[in-house]
Amino acid sequence: MSTINYSEKIPNNVNLGEDRTLQRALEGWQPNFINWWDDVGPEGSTNHEVYLRTAVSVDPQGWAQFGHVKMRDYRWGIFLNPGDANREVHFGDHKGEKAWQDVPGEHRANLRRIIVTQGDTEPASVEQQRHLGLTAPSMYDLRNLFQINVEEGRHLWAMVYLLHKHFGRDGREEAEALLQRTSGDVDNPRILGAFNEKTPDWLAFFMFTYFTDRDGKFQLAALAESAFDPLARTTKFMLTEEAHHMFVGESGVSRVLARTAQVMNELKTDDPQKVRAAGAIDLPTIQRYLNFHYSVTIDLFGADQSSNAAIFYSSGLKGRYEEGKRTDDHVLKGQTYKVLEVKDGQLVEKDVPMLNALNEVLRDDFIKDSMAGVGRWNKVLEKAGIPTRLAVPHKAFNRQIGALAGIKMSPDGRVVNEIEWAAKRNEWLPSAEDFAFVASLMGRVVEPGKFAGWISPPVMGINRQPVDFEYVRFG
Numbered sequence: 001m002s003t004i005n006y007s008e009k010i011p012n013n014v015n016l017g018e019d020r021t022l023q024r025a026l027e028g029w030q031p032n033f034i035n036w037w038d039d040v041g042p043e044g045s046t047n048h049e050v051y052l053r054t055a056v057s058v059d060p061q062g063w064a065q066f067g068h069v070k071m072r073d074y075r076w077g078i079f080l081n082p083g084d085a086n087r088e089v090h091f092g093d094h095k096g097e098k099a100w101q102d103v104p105g106e107h108r109a110n111l112r113r114i115i116v117t118q119g120d121t122e123p124a125s126v127e128q129q130r131h132l133g134l135t136a137p138s139m140y141d142l143r144n145l146f147q148i149n150v151e152e153g154r155h156l157w158a159m160v161y162l163l164h165k166h167f168g169r170d171g172r173e174e175a176e177a178l179l180q181r182t183s184g185d186v187d188n189p190r191i192l193g194a195f196n197e198k199t200p201d202w203l204a205f206f207m208f209t210y211f212t213d214r215d216g217k218f219q220l221a222a223l224a225e226s227a228f229d230p231l232a233r234t235t236k237f238m239l240t241e242e243a244h245h246m247f248v249g250e251s252g253v254s255r256v257l258a259r260t261a262q263v264m265n266e267l268k269t270d271d272p273q274k275v276r277a278a279g280a281i282d283l284p285t286i287q288r289y290l291n292f293h294y295s296v297t298i299d300l301f302g303a304d305q306s307s308n309a310a311i312f313y314s315s316g317l318k319g320r321y322e323e324g325k326r327t328d329d330h331v332l333k334g335q336t337y338k339v340l341e342v343k344d345g346q347l348v349e350k351d352v353p354m355l356n357a358l359n360e361v362l363r364d365d366f367i368k369d370s371m372a373g374v375g376r377w378n379k380v381l382e383k384a385g386i387p388t389r390l391a392v393p394h395k396a397f398n399r400q401i402g403a404l405a406g407i408k409m410s411p412d413g414r415v416v417n418e419i420e421w422a423a424k425r426n427e428w429l430p431s432a433e434d435f436a437f438v439a440s441l442m443g444r445v446v447e448p449g450k451f452a453g454w455i456s457p458p459v460m461g462i463n464r465q466p467v468d469f470e471y472v473r474f475g
Contacts, residue, residue, distance in 0.1 A: 003057045004079055011077030013058060014161070025164050026078075029175055033156070036179045037072065040127045042149050043134060045071060047475025050146045051462065053244075055079055055154075058237050066463045068473060074150045078161040080233040089227040091323050091330040092316040099229040103166045107315050110308075111228055112167050114317060116174050117191055118219065118235075119159030120181065122152045124195035125208070127183035132205055135442035137452035141202070143462065143471035144248045148209065151241045158234045166230065193400065194296045201438045202455075203256060203281060207293035210249030211370060215300045217242050218321050218366045225319025250373050251458060254380050256281055258456040261384035270388065276437060279453040283381075283388050285438065288430045290390060291411055294370065295398035301363040303402035304339040310355035320358065321365045337361060340396060341403045345415050347396060359402075367395060398429065446472065 004013045009027060016023050038046070049068040056065045058079050087099040103111055126149050136142035156178065163171035181188050189196045194212055199205050220242060223235040263280040264270055272282035302309065312318040313332070320326065328335065337357035338349045354361070371392055378389045393411035396404045408421040411428055426433075445452045449468025461467045 004055060004077060006056075006075055006077075008077075011075045011079075012161075013079055016078065019165075022165055025172060026161065029160060029164070029172075032176070032179050033076075033153075033160075034072065036123065037126075037153065040123075040130055040182065041153075042071065042126075042132075042146060043130050045133055045146065048146075049473040049475065051143055051465070051469070051471045052147055052150060053463070055237075055241075058082065058240075070475075071146055071150055074153070076150070076154050076157050078157060079154075079237050080230065081236040083229065083233060087229060087232075089316045091225065091319050092227070092314045093331070094227055094316040095330055097227075099232070100227055101229055103228060107228075107317060108167070110312060110315065110317055111231070112163070112170060112174065114223065114312070115159050115162050115167075115231065116178070118223065119156055119163070119174075119178050120191045121195050121216065122156040122159065123178060124181075124183045124190040124192075125212070126152050127190075128195065128197070128199040128208070129205060132199065132202060135202065135444055137202055137442075137445055137455045138450065138457070139446045139448050139471050140451075140458060140461065140467060141252070141455075142446060145205070146472070148245050148248060151245070155238050155241070158238055162230060162234060192300055194300050197296060200435060201442050202252070203286070203289050203438050204293070206249050206252030206256065207289050208249065209245045210253060210373060211293045211297040212300070213242060213245035213249060214366060214370060214373075215297050217246065218301075218362055218369075221321045222318050222323075222362060225323040227316030250376065252455075253286070253377055255456040255458060256286065256454065257283075257377055257380045258384070259454055260286070261381055261386045262456070264386060265384060270386075279441065281438060281441070281454050283386075283390075284427075285430070285434050287390055288428065288434060290374070291393045291397065292429050294392050296400075298363055298366065298395060299399060299401040301366065302359040304360045304363075305352055305356045305403070306359050307356065309358040310353075313355060313358050321362055339403070342396075342407055342415060347409075347413065347415060363395070367392065393428075446474070 004011050008016065010016060049070055051066060052069050052074060053064045053066050054075055058081050089095055089097050089099055129145060129149060132145055133142055136145065160175045160178065163175045181190050183190050184196045184198065199208055217239065220235040220239050224232050224239065226232045260275060260280045260283060263275055263278045267274055267278060272284050275282040323330065332354045335354040336351040337354040337360060339352055339357055339360050340347050341350060374390055374392055381388060394409060394413035396407055396409045397411050399405055399407065408416045408418060410416050441454045443452065448470050451457050457467055461469050
């Protein structure tokens with residue numbers, strides 16, 4: 001079992017104490033991290049004691065310990081999955097060679113870029129969720145928000161460790177910059193578009209953690225294949241924490257749907273205005289939120305054809321999702337993949353070299369995974385006897401990146417003109433009125449066991465605790 005030393009100033013399982021220079025550099029970065037947390041972390045939460053899960057080992061058999069702790073005192077640290085001395089590169093041009101323990105000079109710039117981009121998403125989501133604690137629908141949900149926040153903070157530490165250890169002065173400067181960019185800042189925004197969007201309410205938060213944290217799952221899984229062994233080991237452990245974030249999103253939307261279905265059945269109506277008047281979120285609004293979060297998330301995978309994606313794969317820097325389960329040659333030269341483009345006002349498929357289409361391969365894996373969860377949401381409606389079904393929009397809908405950027409497309413996959421887009425936009429994406437309505441429901445409920453009227457309680461509590469357990473103690 002790979003245990004974590006919590007007696008250290010920076011808890012770790014990488015023998016940090018044996019590298020005094022690195023330890024001092026990270027101890028120098030730590031106060032800046034705490035200042036960042038105090039400035040833009042969860043608002044008004046400094047004195048709360050939260051029932052948090054903390055990693056005590058990277059062993060999948062029992063890596064978590066639960067207890068009340070102030071978030072500012074959370075034991076953030078550096079945890080890598082156990083190494084394998086015989087691990088080999090299993091894809092790309094270096095296939096069959098020993099995995100790298102240090103950064104090869106020719107791949108230095110690309111690896112740094114990958115690590116910085118991944119690292120930048122982690123503090124961004126904390127900043128996006130900063131105000132949500134003030135409108136929590138229950139103490140249970142407030143605790144889940146805070147658990148996600150501290151884990152995103154730890155994921156930032158994971159990337160900062162790699163930058164400090166393997167990239168010298170450049171890495172130290174990049175680590176500082178990760179705390180200087182801010183989500184949505186006009187002058188110094190976060191690197192990726194979705195991480196500059198607002199998360200204004202809890203329905204948006206559940207959609208974000210379902211879809212955008214799922215992008216995180218696929219990106220981390222692709223990096224967990226990397227020939228650069230420290231990156232692979234780091235991201236493998238991050239995946240264990242990412243699973244909880246997606247659970248919060250999926251179960252959160254399920255509970256919103258359960259409550260909406262209950263209200264619809266009590267009132268015997270599917271009229272959105274009547275559902276709203278009863279204090280629940282109507283299904284068309286939920287569908288519009290889904291359309292928005294899904295479309296901005298699939299943009300995160302990048303352009304459908306990308307020379308960078310080809311370079312990252314052939315160099316061994318970033319594999320495919322579940323690379324080891326695929327039955328091709330893991331080199332991909334001469335293979336093709338279908339991507340979409342618009343020709344004469346119609347969507348058409350065309351074959352392109354697979355190496356250049358690896359963003360699209362990962363996007364399609366994400367889409368399949370996302371649709372499975374939407375199917376589970378529909379089971380909630382089906383069980384309640386509600387005939388409406390949610391659906392993910394067409395993958396060309398509302399795209400801002402790649403060959404499909406800016407194309408006016410209906411959710412069901414029709415190319416539409418500007419006039420129809422303008423007329424239907426508020427049917428397809430959340431309107432100012434939708435946001436105002438959802439915001440009007442966001443009153444804070446934090447008495448143990450009590451829940452806001454727009455969401456159902458969960459089936460069970462956290463770590464076998466009752467649903468009405470005191471998950472947050474307010475200082």
